[in-house]
Amino acid sequence: ENKLPYADELKVVVISDMTTAVSALRTGKIDALAEVNWIQAQSLSKTNPELPQVKVPAPGQGIIMTANKDPFTDIRVRKAMQMSIDRDAIAKSLYGGMVDGIPCGILSPMFKGYSYSYENWPQTLKEEYSYNPEKARQLLTEAGYPKGFKTNCPIGSNLDVELAQVIKSYLSEINIDMEIISMDPVTFMDFSRAKKQDQLLWTGAACARVFPPKLCISGFYSKDMANYGQVNDPNYDAIYEKFLSTTSVEESKQLAQSAEKYGLENHWILSTFPLANFTYWQSYIKGYSGELTDGYVWARVWAE
Numbered sequence: 001e002n003k004l005p006y007a008d009e010l011k012v013v014v015i016s017d018m019t020t021a022v023s024a025l026r027t028g029k030i031d032a033l034a035e036v037n038w039i040q041a042q043s044l045s046k047t048n049p050e051l052p053q054v055k056v057p058a059p060g061q062g063i064i065m066t067a068n069k070d071p072f073t074d075i076r077v078r079k080a081m082q083m084s085i086d087r088d089a090i091a092k093s094l095y096g097g098m099v100d101g102i103p104c105g106i107l108s109p110m111f112k113g114y115s116y117s118y119e120n121w122p123q124t125l126k127e128e129y130s131y132n133p134e135k136a137r138q139l140l141t142e143a144g145y146p147k148g149f150k151t152n153c154p155i156g157s158n159l160d161v162e163l164a165q166v167i168k169s170y171l172s173e174i175n176i177d178m179e180i181i182s183m184d185p186v187t188f189m190d191f192s193r194a195k196k197q198d199q200l201l202w203t204g205a206a207c208a209r210v211f212p213p214k215l216c217i218s219g220f221y222s223k224d225m226a227n228y229g230q231v232n233d234p235n236y237d238a239i240y241e242k243f244l245s246t247t248s249v250e251e252s253k254q255l256a257q258s259a260e261k262y263g264l265e266n267h268w269i270l271s272t273f274p275l276a277n278f279t280y281w282q283s284y285i286k287g288y289s290g291e292l293t294d295g296y297v298w299a300r301v302w303a304e
Helices: 018-026 038-047 075-083 087-093 123-128 133-142 161-172 185-193 213-220 234-245 249-266
Strands: 032-036 053-058 060-065 149-156 176-183 200-207 275-281
Touching: 018 032, 018 038, 032 038, 038 053, 038 275, 060 075, 060 161, 075 123, 075 133, 149 161, 149 185, 161 176, 176 185, 213 234, 213 249, 234 249
Parallel strands: 149 176, 149 200
Antiparallel strands: 032 275, 053 275, 060 200
């Protein structure tokens, strides 16, 4: 006796340009839109305050350091790059204060019990992810690069090139000259999967990944196809393999935290901090809360 007026069909419209997509939402040509950034969200809140919205966790972007190629075989170089970034300033300026700029590991902090919470980090680790260009230059000198070095970082043109430019500027302050090599998305995907990078590689999911924990921590496993940094660390492999074999939920949480902590301590990724996007939908859409999925959710949504 359920008489709700369910939709007869669902149309998924592909609009490659986000500005055009936001305009379509604003004028009522589409019913819902995900992955709206904070700038577009601010505009929509002013022009269309009647639109419901939800803030959705998103990964932070950053740089994978190829662990088996100099100079990134030296952890002092990796630490120096980590300490050259002012995350708080980036969060306030580039992202308009929408996020807090607190660093995290490969897992999103929303995975309570699995992620290695920042509040539990020892002070020494917090300092290694804090802005300290003087210490960074000292580490480079100790590693044998008192005058810095040149490197390059391929990036897909669909990723956050503006953030890459900001990080390039910070690295230049410690005498690391990073060339940004922009590629179209398809070429970059093929390039990344083939692990063709010289030294660095941009990633859209450097930290705060929102995949299941197993997929998050597998990226440093030596035998995993997605190990783009070509990490080969027996200690990490042992943690990951134990994670795969455990049948205890509590032990799996502890091992996920151990894997994340180990990755943070080794600085294989120059990471930023968790980001967020927004999902909007028209006020006449009922039974929807901004879920990023299809199938059963849309089967329970109606319009009135």
